[in-house]
Amino acid sequence: MFKVTEEHIDFIINDLKSKGIVLKDLQENIVDHVCCLAETELPDSGSFETHYKKIIPRFFNQELKELQQETDNLVNSKSIDFLKSTLQVSGVLSVLLLGFGVYYKLHHLTGTGIILFAGILLFCLLFLPSLIMLKLKDTDAKKNIVLVSTAFLLTLSGGIGCLFKVMQWPCSSIILRISIITFLALFVPMYFVIMNKKIEQKFTTFINIILMLVVGILLFIMTL
Amino acid sequence: MYSSELIKGTLKTIILKLLKEQGKMYGYEITNRVKELTNGKIQITEGALYPTLHALEKKGELETEKVFIGKRVRKYYTLTKSGKVSMEEKVTEFSEFMKTMQVLLGTNTKTGNV
Numbered sequence: 001m002f003k004v005t006e007e008h009i010d011f012i013i014n015d016l017k018s019k020g021i022v023l024k025d026l027q028e029n030i031v032d033h034v035c036c037l038a039e040t041e042l043p044d045s046g047s048f049e050t051h052y053k054k055i056i057p058r059f060f061n062q063e064l065k066e067l068q069q070e071t072d073n074l075v076n077s078k079s080i081d082f083l084k085s086t087l088q089v090s091g092v093l094s095v096l097l098l099g100f101g102v103y104y105k106l107h108h109l110t111g112t113g114i115i116l117f118a119g120i121l122l123f124c125l126l127f128l129p130s131l132i133m134l135k136l137k138d139t140d141a142k143k144n145i146v147l148v149s150t151a152f153l154l155t156l157s158g159g160i161g162c163l164f165k166v167m168q169w170p171c172s173s174i175i176l177r178i179s180i181i182t183f184l185a186l187f188v189p190m191y192f193v194i195m196n197k198k199i200e201q202k203f204t205t206f207i208n209i210i211l212m213l214v215v216g217i218l219l220f221i222m223t224l
Numbered sequence: 225m226y227s228s229e230l231i232k233g234t235l236k237t238i239i240l241k242l243l244k245e246q247g248k249m250y251g252y253e254i255t256n257r258v259k260e261l262t263n264g265k266i267q268i269t270e271g272a273l274y275p276t277l278h279a280l281e282k283k284g285e286l287e288t289e290k291v292f293i294g295k296r297v298r299k300y301y302t303l304t305k306s307g308k309v310s311m312e313e314k315v316t317e318f319s320e321f322m323k324t325m326q327v328l329l330g331t332n333t334k335t336g337n338v
Contacts, residue, residue, distance in 0.1 A: 006295045028290075028297040029251050029274050035296055036252040059270045067271055074279035 002042035004035040012052065020065035023072075030059065030067075076137060083134045090126035094119050101166075113167055120163040124156055147187075147194055154183050176223045184216045226266055235268065235276050237318050240285065240303065240311035248289065248300040251277065277301060285310050 012031050021027050037055050038048060060066045073080075097119030104112040132152045136145070157179040164172035188209060195205040231238075242257060243249060249257065255268045280286045285307035289300045303311065 004296070009295045023278075025299070026274060026278065029277070029299060030270075032250065032293075032296055032298045033252045033270055033274075059274075061271065067274065070271070070275040071278045074275045075282045077279070 002039050002044055002046055002048070004038055004048070008038070008048050009035070011049070015052075015056075016064070019063070021068050023068060026068065026071055072137075080134065080137060083130050083137075087127060087130040087134060090122055090130060094123040094127055097122065116166045117163065120159050120166070124159040124163075128152060128156055128159070144194055147190055150187050150190060154179055154187055158183075173223050177220065180216055180220045180223065184213065184220070188212050188216070225264060228269065228272070231266055231268065232272065234318060235272055236280065237311075237314040238266070238268070239273075239276060239280065239301075240307060241315055243286070243301060243303045244308065244311050248302040250298050250300050254301075280307070 009031055012034055013027060016027050016030055021030065034052065034055055038046075038051055041055075042048070042051050056064065097115055101112055101116035101119055103109075104115055132148065135148050157175060161172055161176035161179055164170075164175055191212070192205065192209055195201055195208075198205070238258060239254060242254060246257065251270075251273055255270065255273060258266050258268050277286065281288060281301070283306075284304055286301045287304050289302070291298045291300060
């Protein structure tokens with residue numbers, strides 16, 4: 001029977017870490033499994049490294065990191081479901097409250113302020129945080145964490161600016177202007193640099209940037 | 225060998241049932257035992273096994289015991305109380321499902337108990 005040494009174990013652990021297996025429990029499982037396979041399949045004088053290269057593809061379809069992702073997805077599936085439900089409920093409620101708020105405002109009914117306040121608060125304090133937490137569990141979004149975080153902060157500050165404006169609190173225009181300027185001067189260029197790298201999305205990126213610039217400029221004009 | 229699509233939906237049931245019968249097992253042992261019991265018709269892939277074991281552990285249906293073999297750590301899995309309940313439910317549900325499928329596919333032959 002082939003004897004697995006401590007050097008072999010270190011070799012496996014280093015390889016797993018370099019390929020994105022970060023969960024210690026998962027590393028331990030894979031190490032033991034690979035060792036068992038080597039001990040049963042390898043002849044006494046066999047090369048461990050060569051056999052390891054043959055064994056390890058059994059753990060994934062395209063890349064080893066899938067195993068970590070699949071584990072994360074299954075382990076976090078309950079919290080993802082909860083976040084999705086929170087996102088849906090808070091999103092629908094925010095839209096309903098804001099819609100009613102606009103209707104009340106148009107008809108000069110009492111309670112406009114409270115309804116709009118509740119709608120914006122719900123959007124900023126429940127919908128947006130749930131969205132960012134959900135995004136951070138998504139592998140693709142994780143790669144663009146700076147972009148996602150900036151979008152979150154800008155939407156939050158924009159929402160707060162709108163709340164101040166609706167409630168006729170002071171500094172609303174300053175908050176809104178800072179948000180819009182940051183959006184135009186920081187977020188849009190950042191979006192361009194990150195998204196323009198993807199050749200297949202170049203046209204979509206271009207259209208999105210034009211839309212963002214036009215909407216940003218129009219919103220800025222309204223704050224003047 | 226059955227397709228991985230067919231096996232995927234039954235993996236938790238297989239693992240829980242096996243652990244009920246065997247007491248405690250580690251990952252490699254589970255894959256080998258399933259292969260042995262099914263004459264190789266069902267082969268649990270390592271890529272599907274470990275995420276499922278971790279999910280079941282997180283859910284509280286399995287508990288683990290670590291045994292050190294030199295520098296290497298072997299994790300033995302055993303069923304918890306809620307794991308036993310879940311196993312019973314899953315086995316019953318799957319048996320019902322198989323009966324329904326047999327009716328649906330017209331393969332419901334009276335062969336008696338096996």
